[in-house]
Amino acid sequence: MPNPYHYGSPVTGDQFTGRHHEVNTLVERMRDGINVVVVSPRRYGKTSLLRRAAEIVERDGGAVVSVSAMGLADARSLAGQLLRQTYRLDGGRWHRAKQAVPTFLSRLRVKPTVTFNGDQPSFSFAATLSSGELDDIVADVYAVLAEVAPRKPSVLIVDEFQDVLDLGPHLPGLFKSLADRHPTVSLVLAGSKQHVMQQLTLESTGPLYGMTSRLALAPIPPEEMGDFLVRRATAGQKRLSVTLADRIVELAGPVPNDIQYLAYEVYNTAGRTITASDVETGMRLAVEHEADFDAWRFAALAPGQRRVLRRLAEAPTATPYADDFRDAVQARSPGALRNSLTRLLQADLATMVDGTYRVTSPFFAAWLRSHV
Template sequence: MKNPFRITTLRPDDPFCDRERELETLVRHGLNGASVTLFSPRRYGKTSLILRAQSRIAGQGGYIIYADLYRVMSVEDLAGRLAKAVYEGLNRHEPLLEKGKRMVMRFFQTYRPTFTPTPDGGVQLDVRPVAGLSGYDLLENLLAEVGRFSEECGRPVHIALDEFQDIVAIDKGRTEALLRGQMQTHRAAYLFAGSRRRILRAMFADDGRPFYNSSFSMELPPLPHDALTAYVRDRFADAGRRISEQSAARVSELVEQYPYYAQMLGYFLFDGPPSPDLEDVGRAFNLMLDNERYAYQGIIDGLTSVQQALLIGLAREPGAKPTSKAFLSANGLTAGGVQKAVNLLRNQDYVAETDKGLILVDPVFREWLLRFF
């Protein structure tokens, strides 16, 4: 029996755990032409939710465009990714090799689509910019074309920009201002999503920034415990297997309702005994920790000794005040370096301020730190 738990982005037709309220809100805003900023930690099901919402918008006649801006490197890179996303979205609606070509020729001139046959008999779509234009001109022209398309196409247009906060690394605000200057005139609904929440929030909450107060805000909470417990049981049942409510609830508790880890723990658990008990859940959790160790070691290796000590200290003492004498002494830190380390770890979304104080965002990473340090 195929494992029913997926550790990659969920497809729109895959079983989904809860998020119905968030899904309905995103679809409603999208069809109404209203923009949304979506915050969540890494691997929290954000992209799966976006694709599911866009699938529903498309089902109601809308055009959908999805662009992943993770680690975007330059304004030329940004313009090229947006252009490819536009053409891929239009191609899904009406193939560009057929009737859709007329629509492209009418609205879009800055980039041209190219098609390359693939070994499996399909066609790979790419884009090529017109000659003689700089990166900023390419981006500005493309956005103007998107604006005209959204104005004249006669349908809702929904554009999702995933990991949107990464545009801040391109320059000192020129790209941000250019995007806002164009997008505010569009009839499209934009979904600005990101997992580096502090940076993304600042883009929309700082009154000195171009995107200040320009969208609705939505932050994904942990999955509801009862819904996640039922989801785990349902996936086992769909595959003709049984898991007790107690064992399924333990899955939810161990990962603290974190969507990615719930799928991964379920994956390892499903590959074990046919009717897993609590001990089996614990063994599967250990397998998951072992599987993730390379990613966690990569995080640690990329930090300074002060940042490492701060993370380990917060893993041992969630909610601690890092500048307190007791915390500094217990972790071999000094007040001078801690605040800088806190700011960097916040910007990377490794730690976050909550009503319980400063904590690690990733509960499984926290457990790994406790076990190995």
């Protein structure tokens, strides 16, 4: 049987578990034209949540334009995404056919280059696309959604929104002004760089302050993840006890992606019945497969950052500025410790879960404990 666990990319269908409250909350706000900011650490299932909510809204007849700003090279990449997603909307004044493209283009102030794969168009722009032209494209897409909104829920989703700052620091303000101009369209902004999203949305000087409701993703409860692992193992025709499922969650949690990664390795190791030895072997393999990358990441850190990360792997703490922690990492001053910790958090090597600082990856933490 194929391995029933999936990691490394967003999940759908049977691979999606938990988040019932978050899905319902997000869908309700999308339907009601409420703006939402979704914030979570990386690999918590944010993108999977957005896709599930969008699927529900679209299944019920809603119009959803969903794009991701993650790692975009330039403005034309975002512009092309926006137009591809807008063209596929049901309910626009055009049909998704080759002969209808001119009708669609008539809605746009900035004309793209159009190529076809069969009857399906693709939209692209020259490398010289200006910041002002991108603004016009975003505004035109918003206008299309606003036109549809009186007949059906209309939603614009921008995942990894913090990355739009690389395309222009004025863009959050543009989205704010468009949201004010078109209050019937639900704007959903999601990001995994929590400190940046907080600056944009929570600080009184932020360009998005006060315009949205906030949805922060917490870890999926361990018992839910354990039940999910058992169900998936059964679907793969192997037996996994609740006790060992809980052990997998304990070793790899709380990030769903990490839990599925360990479960994947365990499943590949095991026979028809998964044993405690299989779980330990799976953990060893998961650490070994990441070892070269972990060694490179660790070597690239400054000495003070290495000491902090190694200490967090040994003993996660809620009080990193206490004397015992400072002594253990040989910090010259509270400021030097704060600087090291901030750099580790920004690099996603360390994180804070339920008020406790820890190494983000459980496999990196295990490597640090065994190799450093």
